[in-house]
Amino acid sequence: MAGNASDLGTVRYPRCPSCGTFNAEGALTCSRCGTSLQGVDVRQPSGAESAAPNQVICSNCHKTIPAGSKFCGYCGKSLVGAVPATNAASPAERISHPPEPLRPVFVPPASPVPPPPAIPAPPPAPPRAATPVPAVPVPSEAVLPELKPSQVETETEADATIAFRGFRLRKIEASVTELKPDGTDGKTVTIAQEASIGRENCTVTYPEDAMLSPSHASLAIRDGRMYLKDLQSQNGTFLRQQEDAELTPGDVFLLGRDLFRFTMQPSENNQSSDHTHVMTGPPILQREPVTARLEHIQLSGEAIEEFGLERPETTLGRTRGDLIFKDDPYMSATHARILAQPGRFVLQDLKSKNGVYRKIRSEVELKDADQFFLGEQLFRVQVKTIQP
Numbered sequence: 441m442a443g444n445a446s447d448l449g450t451v452r453y454p455r456c457p458s459c460g461t462f463n464a465e466g467a468l469t470c471s472r473c474g475t476s477l478q479g480v481d482v483r484q485p486s487g488a489e490s491a492a493p494n495q496v497i498c499s500n501c502h503k504t505i506p507a508g509s510k511f512c513g514y515c516g517k518s519l520v521g522a523v524p525a526t527n528a529a530s531p532a533e534r535i536s537h538p539p540e541p542l543r544p545v546f547v548p549p550a551s552p553v554p555p556p557p558a559i560p561a562p563p564p565a566p567p568r569a570a571t572p573v574p575a576v577p578v579p580s581e582a583v584l585p586e587l588k589p590s591q592v593e594t595e596t597e598a599d600a601t602i603a604f605r606g607f608r609l610r611k612i613e614a615s616v617t618e619l620k621p622d623g624t625d626g627k628t629v630t631i632a633q634e635a636s637i638g639r640e641n642c643t644v645t646y647p648e649d650a651m652l653s654p655s656h657a658s659l660a661i662r663d664g665r666m667y668l669k670d671l672q673s674q675n676g677t678f679l680r681q682q683e684d685a686e687l688t689p690g691d692v693f694l695l696g697r698d699l700f701r702f703t704m705q706p707s708e709n710n711q712s713s714d715h716t717h718v719m720t721g722p723p724i725l726q727r728e729p730v731t732a733r734l735e736h737i738q739l740s741g742e743a744i745e746e747f748g749l750e751r752p753e754t755t756l757g758r759t760r761g762d763l764i765f766k767d768d769p770y771m772s773a774t775h776a777r778i779l780a781q782p783g784r785f786v787l788q789d790l791k792s793k794n795g796v797y798r799k800i801r802s803e804v805e806l807k808d809a810d811q812f813f814l815g816e817q818l819f820r821v822q823v824k825t826i827q828p
Contacts, residue, residue, distance in 0.1 A: 453465065454467065454477050456470035456477065457475065458470065458473050458475040459473045459475070461473070461506075463477060463506070463509075463513045464503060464504060464505050464506065464513050466503075466513075466514060467514060468513065469513060469516075471506065471510065471511060471512070471513040471519075472508075472509065472510065496519060498512040498515065498517060498519065500512065500515050500517040501515045503515075505519060608827065609663060609664050610825065610827060610828060611664055611827035612661065612665070612666065612823055612824060612825050612826065613823075613824045613826055614630070614631045614659075614806075614821070614822065614823050615628050615630045615631060615821075615822045616628070616631065616659065616820065617819065617822065618819060619811070619818040619819065628822075629643070629644055631659050631661060631666065632661065633660070633661055634658060634659065634660040635658065635660075636655055636656075636657070636659075637652075637656055637658070637659070637814060637817070639653065639654050639656070640654040640655070646817060649817060651814075651815035651816050652673070652675075652814060652816075652817070653671070653673040653674050653675070655671050656670075656671060656673040656677065657669060657670050657671055657677045657814050658671060659806075664825075664827075666805065666806045667804065667805055667806065668800065668803065668804055668805075669800075669802060669804075670800055670803075673814065675739055675814075675815065676692070676799045676800075676814075677799070677800050677812060677813075678693075678694055678797035678799050678800070678812060678814070679798060679800055679804055679806075679812045680795045680796070680810065680811040681693075681787070681796045681798050682807075684786050684787065684788050684789075685787055685798070686784050686785070686786055686787075687704075687778070687784075688704075689702065689703055689704045690702070691799070692737070692798070693796055693798045693799065694796070694799075695756060695765075695768075695771055695775050695792075695796060696758070696768040696769070696770035696771030696772075696775065696794060697768055697771075698736065699736070699738070700734055700736055700737065700756075701734075701737050702732065702734060702735075702785070703732065703733045703735060704730050704732040705730065705731060705732075731749075731750075732748075732749040732780070732785050733747065733748055733749060734746070734747045734754070734763075734778070735747075747763055749780060749785065752780050753777055753778065753780065754777065754778045754780075755774055755777045756771075756774075756775055756776050756777070757771065757774040757776075758771040758772060758773050758775065759774075760774045761774050761775075770794050771792075772790070772792040772793050772794070774790050774792075775790060775796075776788060776789055776790055776792065797812075806821045807821070808821060808822060809822075
């Protein structure tokens with residue numbers, strides 16, 4: 441309805457552009473289909489259109505609404521049971537009693553409403569717990585063993601366990617390589633099961649080496665390990681010492697090109713006149729005092745000279761030490777040391793250039809990078825584990 445006083449009593453009916461229904465003046469939406477009436481021309485109907493024979497009054501805002509409307513076009517209230525317009529109050533009465541404030545009416549936007557955001561599916565319900573089994577009463581005297589975490593094997597650990605298929609032998613790949621006098625590598629021989637080295641009819645033969653016996657030594661693979669054995673050769677087989685080692689009587693070792701033999705016997709000061717040994721402590725803790733000697737020998741085993749080992753340590757070298765061998769160009773300035781300890785003597789390599797080689801008694805196990813020589817032949821060992 442217009443705001444001018446001259447317009448009072450004049451009713452204008454906007455027509456719905458969707459269903460063609462005439463609506464009361466000032467209506468925001470069609471009273472029949474709810475279409476927005478904004479922008480619709482408001483005109484006064486003529487003839488039959490202005491008659492509006494059937495009208496009702498909204499009980500909320502007291503506006504005159506066409507009969508048959510489902511709800512008020514002004515305030516949106518339902519028109520069920522609305523009072524006919526014949527009983528309506530006069531315009532003056534309606535002005536003296538202003539209607540209640542209009543409630544906001546929803547107006548659909550011109551642009552389409554975007555679809556609502558997708559609602560994520562609810563998470564799956566947890567599995568239903570199994571029906572609890574009633575616990576069996578345990579006597580108060582009984583003590584249940586406590587299981588430690590290490591004793592409980594999870595399902596993942598159980599799946600990762602390798603099935604036992606019985607004992608398996610360790611497997612290796614083994615070979616020996618010649619080391620020439622100029623420091624270069626010679627030929628390499630793969631050791632599959634067993635190989636012999638000598639001057640005649642061997643797996644590895646050196647007929648020109650007069651220092652070798654016809655069948656001097658053997659190499660064998662057993663139980664995943666490699667072994668070197670001297671076959672009672674004339675001049676022996678020597679293995680390079682990798683760490684400090686205890687000397688036993690009769691041991692023969694090589695420094696440079698000089699051979700030495702270690703001998704040891706009980707000390708005479710620890711014997712009575714009838715040759716009975718004197719106890720110096722409990723038998724389980726006692727180490728018998730001994731005297732030791734070092735023999736400088738020839739290749740045949742004949743002793744050239746002897747040295748006592750009374751000092752706590754005895755150093756051997758070409759230019760410095762307690763025992764000096766200045767004519768041996770293969771011996772380092774300080775080559776090796778013999779330490780006297782209670783009841784035993786220990787041989788040390790003082791990081792010499794050519795090392796300390798000990799004569800093997802029968803058979804020894806070879807490790808990767810070991811070196812051994814026999815006759816005039818020097819070898820380096822290669823051992824690779826392919827199955828532990």
